[in-house]
Structures are given as structure tokens and as C-alpha cells.
Amino acid sequence: MFVGFLYELRRRKVPVGAQEAVALARALEAGLHDSSLDGFYEVARALLVHNEAHLDAFDQAFLAHFKGVQDQGDALLEELLDWLEEAEAKDVGERSPEEEAALLALGPEALRELFTARMQQQERRRQQQDNGTGEEAQEGPGRGTRPEGAERADGGRRGAMKTADARLYRGYRDDRVLDTRSLAVALRKLRAFQREGAFDELDLEGTIDATARNAGELEVILRPPRKPSTRVLLLMDVGGSMTPHAHLVNRLFSAARKATHFRELRTHYFHNCVYGRVYRTEGFGEPVTVQELLADCGPHWKLVLVGDALMAPYELMLRSGAHGRYTPDGVEGIVWMMQLAQHFERSAWLNPEPPASWWSPTIRTLRSVFPMFPLTVEGLGEAVGHLTRGGVRKGKGPTVSR
Amino acid sequence: MTDRFRRFTGTDRYLTSPALQAAVNCALALERPLLVKGEPGTGKTLLAEAIAGALGTKLLTWNVKSTTRAQDGLYVYDTVQRLYDSRFGDGDVRDIRRYIRFGPLGEAFRSPERVVLLIDEVDKADLEFPNDLLHELDRMRFRILETDEEVQAQARPVVVVTSNNEKELPDAFLRRCVFHFIDFPDRELMQRIVRVHHPKLDEALAQQALDVFYQLRDMTRLRKRPSTSELVDWLAVLKSAGVQDLKLDETLPFVGALLKREQDLLVFHESLAAGRRPRA
Numbered sequence: 001m002f003v004g005f006l007y008e009l010r011r012r013k014v015p016v017g018a019q020e021a022v023a024l025a026r027a028l029e030a031g032l033h034d035s036s037l038d039g040f041y042e043v044a045r046a047l048l049v050h051n052e053a054h055l056d057a058f059d060q061a062f063l064a065h066f067k068g069v070q071d072q073g074d075a076l077l078e079e080l081l082d083w084l085e086e087a088e089a090k091d092v093g094e095r096s097p098e099e100e101a102a103l104l105a106l107g108p109e110a111l112r113e114l115f116t117a118r119m120q121q122q123e124r125r126r127q128q129q130d131n132g133t134g135e136e137a138q139e140g141p142g143r144g145t146r147p148e149g150a151e152r153a154d155g156g157r158r159g160a161m162k163t164a165d166a167r168l169y170r171g172y173r174d175d176r177v178l179d180t181r182s183l184a185v186a187l188r189k190l191r192a193f194q195r196e197g198a199f200d201e202l203d204l205e206g207t208i209d210a211t212a213r214n215a216g217e218l219e220v221i222l223r224p225p226r227k228p229s230t231r232v233l234l235l236m237d238v239g240g241s242m243t244p245h246a247h248l249v250n251r252l253f254s255a256a257r258k259a260t261h262f263r264e265l266r267t268h269y270f271h272n273c274v275y276g277r278v279y280r281t282e283g284f285g286e287p288v289t290v291q292e293l294l295a296d297c298g299p300h301w302k303l304v305l306v307g308d309a310l311m312a313p314y315e316l317m318l319r320s321g322a323h324g325r326y327t328p329d330g331v332e333g334i335v336w337m338m339q340l341a342q343h344f345e346r347s348a349w350l351n352p353e354p355p356a357s358w359w360s361p362t363i364r365t366l367r368s369v370f371p372m373f374p375l376t377v378e379g380l381g382e383a384v385g386h387l388t389r390g391g392v393r394k395g396k397g398p399t400v401s402r
Numbered sequence: 403m404t405d406r407f408r409r410f411t412g413t414d415r416y417l418t419s420p421a422l423q424a425a426v427n428c429a430l431a432l433e434r435p436l437l438v439k440g441e442p443g444t445g446k447t448l449l450a451e452a453i454a455g456a457l458g459t460k461l462l463t464w465n466v467k468s469t470t471r472a473q474d475g476l477y478v479y480d481t482v483q484r485l486y487d488s489r490f491g492d493g494d495v496r497d498i499r500r501y502i503r504f505g506p507l508g509e510a511f512r513s514p515e516r517v518v519l520l521i522d523e524v525d526k527a528d529l530e531f532p533n534d535l536l537h538e539l540d541r542m543r544f545r546i547l548e549t550d551e552e553v554q555a556q557a558r559p560v561v562v563v564t565s566n567n568e569k570e571l572p573d574a575f576l577r578r579c580v581f582h583f584i585d586f587p588d589r590e591l592m593q594r595i596v597r598v599h600h601p602k603l604d605e606a607l608a609q610q611a612l613d614v615f616y617q618l619r620d621m622t623r624l625r626k627r628p629s630t631s632e633l634v635d636w637l638a639v640l641k642s643a644g645v646q647d648l649k650l651d652e653t654l655p656f657v658g659a660l661l662k663r664e665q666d667l668l669v670f671h672e673s674l675a676a677g678r679r680p681r682a
Contacts, residue, residue, distance in 0.1 A: 015573070017577075019577055020577070023428075023432055023434070026431070026432055027428050027431060027432060030431045030432075032424065032427050032428055032431055033424075038420070039424065042420055042421045042423075042424030042425070043424050043428055045421065045424075045425075046421070046424055046425035046428045046429075046580050046581060046582055047428055047432075047580060047581075049581055050437075050573075050576035050577065050579065050581045051576065051581070052439060052583040055583060202482075204481055204482070207481075207482075207485070208481060208485070211485060216488060216489065217489070218485060218486070218489045
């Protein structure tokens with residue numbers, strides 16, 4: 001039964017449940033898999049996997065679970081042939097009832113033919129599989145001249161084991177670091193709408209209501225259209241330990257810039273920690289003080305910080321004044337950060353460092369101020385989910401498993 | 403339980419892989435929607451046409467847009483028309499049924515024989531859109547609130563849903579679908595596809611075009627890699643322009659048919675001008 005396989009899939013985080021199991025059972029009952037392992041692979045994949053991100057895990061699980069099944073099948077065939085030979089060699093009286101029955105039902109020749117035909121079939125299938133992967137690289141123009149039928153028979157079909165082993169879908173896993181498009185997809189969830197502006201959309205309900213009140217005399221009611229209402233403030237850590245991540249952060253930045261569903265997007269830069277002010281340009285030009293920033297951006301703005309939060313611990317404790325210069329009676333860096341966290345209703349920190357390294361003291365400290373998420377497709381999705389959730393929650397974000 | 407339905411094996415204009423056939427047949431046998439994903443231009447939409455062709459049924463298409471609501475697919479109660487008629491018009495405004503306009507899903511349910519319903523680019527709509535369709539696709543029935551009538555599918559339509567992955571689809575929706583991810587065709591399948599679309603194309607030119615095409619696809623810096631439909635279009639252009647000989651260099655004819663983005667064209671010229679071979 002395939003139930004063991006389902007648990008193998010679950011172990012690899014492919015979400016399958018009773019619904020999938022029942023669907024697969026029905027498909028097998030209907031004979032959709034043609035009683036072959038290849039057929040089972042295709043059918044199971046269509047029914048158990050719902051997202052291309054899970055295709056790779058499915059292939060791996062399939063390999064792990066069904067490796068050896070094919071060899072077992074061959075061994076079984078071998079045994080059958082031996083058995084047939086032995087049965088034939090025996091005299092009539094010595095044969096067991098089953099042997100006698102088998103020989104009588106089909107005749108020894110027919111039986112042998114059946115077996116060998118099956119054998120060859122299997123062998124042919126194996127060869128096709130080998131061709132399927134081996135020839136791709138060195139195909140010459142000659143192949144095109146083959147007759148249509150032959151082409152079909154040896155092309156197209158790859159053995160299930162071969163396909164699974166090739167792991168063609170590795171690129172679609174979603175725990176990989178992200179590209180611009182998947183980032184944009186993740187960011188899209190941040191959108192929200194509000195009605196405002198000119199009254200130029202027909203309010204159907206309102207019109208009906210007003211017309212009815214007007215004793216059937218038509219009265220048209222208009223309302224303002226829906227417009228995006230999300231405002232995002234993006235603060236990015238640049239330079240120093242962030243340099244290796246520059247590529248990744250740039251992609252996030254371009255995805256955010258391209259997103260058309262934000263009412264407003266402001267981007268500012270800082271280095272390691274915010275000291276009284278942030279900068280409009282990557283080269284730390286055009287400073288904006290935190291006070292100005294907070295005055296401009298209301299609490300309903302979504303604050304997104306991007307940084308590795310790695311620095312010398314003292315840097316969190318450096319005191320600075322409102323203009324970013326060191327003063328002994330200034331405010332510590334971490335306090336500036338806390339001011340930001342307190343001002344905004346929703347904030348999230350995206351960290352390009354893998355969560356396994358989040359034990360470092362400065363990361364731990366900043367995690368207690370901002371909910372922190374890894375800068376991957378998954379992490380960004382979680383962060384966006386956190387940013388859009390209703391109600392106000394501060395402090396530590398959802399814990400990330402190490 | 404044996405074959406109660408005709409198996410789908412593709413058509414002479416639409417070639418399929420065993421995996422795709424298995425997925426389509428699962429959807430047919432289990433009467434579940436088939437969700438098709440894949441790179442743009444790999445024939446997701448054409449699949450529905452092919453299924454309709456193979457089954458010999460009508461195809462209804464529901465093109466989803468960003469403003470589409472689930473209700474639009476079922477029916478729309480044309481209140482404005484009714485209001486208008488009540489004031490200025492003629493005819494009987496008491497009969498609400500005259501003002502119910504059925505959407506593609508409603509039409510598919512009402513059709514006396516089985517149809518193929520294509521819900522194209524479901525990801526264009528709002529995030530909640532697929533969830534709003536769950537019940538209707540499951541039970542294949544819905545109620546018209548205005549007239550309190552129930553529309554029930556007389557023959558369960560074959561539903562094909564395509565997605566370009568712009569939005570994640572909700573889990574509850576995914577669970578009800580048979581899923582297939584259309585791979586980018588390998589060279590052999592591509593050759594057959596090309597032959598189906600351009601049967602009279604010179605074999606040598608086709609080979610050269612495929613060479614160039616796969617080399618282009620392997621250029622890692624491209625933002626939008628050319629896909630099947632672009633290749634087929636490009637070959638059509640080459641054929642009508644009478645091009646005889648092709649190789650990947652800066653003078654590649656009609657490269658605009660393959661690369662649609664300005665940046666990609668820049669990348670293309672840059673990497674070839676520098677004398678570097680594209681990364682294989």
C-alpha cells in the first residue's frame with residue numbers, strides 16, 4: 001500500500017492528508033496507473049502535490065520509498081521462470097496440483113512465451129529510459145528522419161526512477177533564496193484598499209435604495225473608487241557586514257519599487273544601527289532625523305527593516321544626539337530602535353543571515369525589539385503575514401526554528 | 403472499475419507528456435478541477451482547447467481579470483437594466499429572471515451536455531477569489547438568491563484552471579485540484595512541437611533555430627527567457643522572410659520575436675559583443 005509513502009511525503013513537509021489518500025486510492029482503483037511504477041509516479045504526483053515547490057520533495061520521497069521495487073520485480077520474474085522449468089522437468093505424477101493446473105491452463109509453451117514476452121517488455125522499457133536521458137546531450141539532425149511511431153515510443157517517456165533521480169524541480173523549492181518575482185509576489189499581499197477620491201463609481205446598492213425611497217424615480221448615487229492604502233517605510237542596513245548580501249537586498253529593493261499596490265513607499269538607509277538619523281541615499285547623503293521621519297510617517301505605516309543585525313555589541317549602546325553625532329548625554333542606539341518599534345503599529349525585520357546564526361548577541365537583542373524573519377521567500381511571506389495581521393502586537397515575533 | 407471514460411492522449415495539434423496525460427486523466431476520472439501551472443508560453447491555455455477537442459465537447463472560457471469576482475462567473479443580476487426598464491422601458495420588470503445574466507460557470511452548469519470550462523489565469527484575481535469558488539466547484543451547484551432557484555450541473559463540467567503563479571492559491575483550493583506543472587519541453591518534444599506547427603519547415607533550419615533557441619534560454623542573465631510560443635512565432639517570421647541560415651551572433655534575425663524586454667536585448671548584445679559565449 002501507498003500509505004507508507006504518504007508518511008514519507010509528510011516527513012518531507014509535503015502536506016498530504018486523508019483527502020489525497022482517498023483521491024489516490026480512487027485513481028488506482030480506476031486503473032489510471034496502468035499497473036506500472038511509472039504510471040503510479042505520474043498519477044501520485046498529479047494528486048499528491050499541489051505546488052511546484054513540493055515537486056522536488058516528492059521526487060526525493062519517491063526515490064527513498066520505491067528504490068529497489070524494480071529490482072524486486074525482476075527477481076520475481078526470474079523465480080517464476082525457474083519454477084516453470086522445474087515443473088516441466090518433473091514427471092506428471094511428481095507435479096504439485098498448482099504446477100499441474102498452471103501447465104494445463106495455458107500449456108508450457110504458452111506460459112514460457114508469456115513470461116519471456118513480459119521480460120522483453122520490461123527490458124525494452126529499461127532501454128527506453130536510458131535513451132531518454134542519455135541522448136539529450138548529443139542529438140544530431142539525423143533523429144528527425146525517424147518515422148513518427150518510433151519517435152513516440154522511445155522519446156517522451158522517462159522512467160519514474162530516472163525522472164525522480166534527475167531532480168528536475170530542485171529550482172522550484174521555496175526554501176531557496178528568492179528572486180525578484182517571488183519577492184514581488186510576496187509583497188503583493190501587503191496591499192490594502194480604501195475608498196477615497198472623486199465620486200465616480202456607481203454605488204448600486206445606494207442607487208437602488210435611493211430610487212426605492214424616491215418612489216421609483218431613478219436616482220443615481222456615486223461613490224469614490226477603491227485605492228490602495230498601504231504605506232511602507234523600508235529601512236536598509238548597508239555597508240560593512242551587509243556587503244555580501246547586497247545582491248539579495250537589491251532584489252528586494254527593486255521588487256518593492258516595482259510594486260504598484262503601495263500608496264507610498266519610502267526607503268532610507270542606515271549603517272548597523274540607527275543613531276538619531278537615517279539617510280536618503282545609499283552613500284549616507286541627505287540625512288533625515290528620526291524625529292522628522294516619525295513626524296512624516298504615521299503609526300499606520302508598515303516599517304520594514306533589512307539588515308543582518310551583526311555588529312559589535314557596544315554599537316547598540318553608542319549614545320548619540322538627534323543629529324547623529326556622539327554626545328555623552330545622547331540616546332543609545334538600541335533606544336532609537338525601540339522608538340521606531342514603538343511608533344509604528346506594525347514592523348518587521350528581515351535578516352539575510354540564516355536563522356541558524358541568530359544566536360549572536362546583537363541579533364538576539366534586536367529580535368526582542370522587532371519581530372525578525374529570514375530574508376527568503378518563506379520568511380518574507382511570514383513577515384508580510386505579520387505586517388497585515390490586525391491588532392497591535394509588539395516585541396518578539398514568531399519564533400523561528402533553528 | 404474499468405475505463406468508464408475516454409482517456410486523454412493529446413491531439414494531433416497538441417502534444418503531451420505522459421505526466422500531463424496522467425494528470426488530465428486523473429481529473430477526468432475523479433471529476434476534479436485540473437490546475438495547470440508553468441512558465442508563460444508553455445501551452446496552459448491551449449491544453450483546455452485540446453481536452454475539449456479530444457472529448458468533442460464545447461469549450462467555455464472564463465478570462466479572469468484583477469477585478470473579477472467569483473459571483474461574476476455564476477450570474478449577474480442586472481439591476482441597472484431593471485431599474486432602467488421600470489422607469490422608461492417596456493416589458494415585464496416583475497420577472498427577475500429576465501435580468502439574470504449567467505457567467506461562464508453558470509453557463510457550464512446549465513449546459514445539457516458536458517462542457518470543458520477553462521478558468522484562465524485564476525491568479526490575476528483577488529487573493530480570496532479561489533476560495534469563493536470552492537463550494538460551487540465541489541458541489542457543482544449554486545443558488546440564485548434573487549429568484550431562489552437552484553442551478554445544478556446537469557453534467558459535471560471538466561474544469562481546467564490555469565495559473566501564472568502571480569499569487570499563491572489558497573490551500574483549501576489546491577487540495578481539491580489535480581495539479582500539473584508543465585515542464586519546459588526538452589529538445590525532443592520541442593522538435594515534435596515545431597513540426598506540428600510548421601510541418602513544411604526546412605529540417606536544417608529547424609535544427610539551427612532550436613540550437614540558437616536553447617542557447618538563448620541558457621543565458622542566465624535574461625529576465626524573461628523565450629518560451630515555446632515565442633519559438634513558434636519566431637519560426638513563422640523566419641519562414642516568411644525566407645531566412646536560410648542561422649547562428650547565434652549579433653545579427654540574429656528578428657531577435658525581437660524571442661526577447662521581449664529591452665533589458666534582455668541589451669544583455670543579448672552585450673554578451674555577444676564581448677565575444678563571450680553564453681554560459682552553457
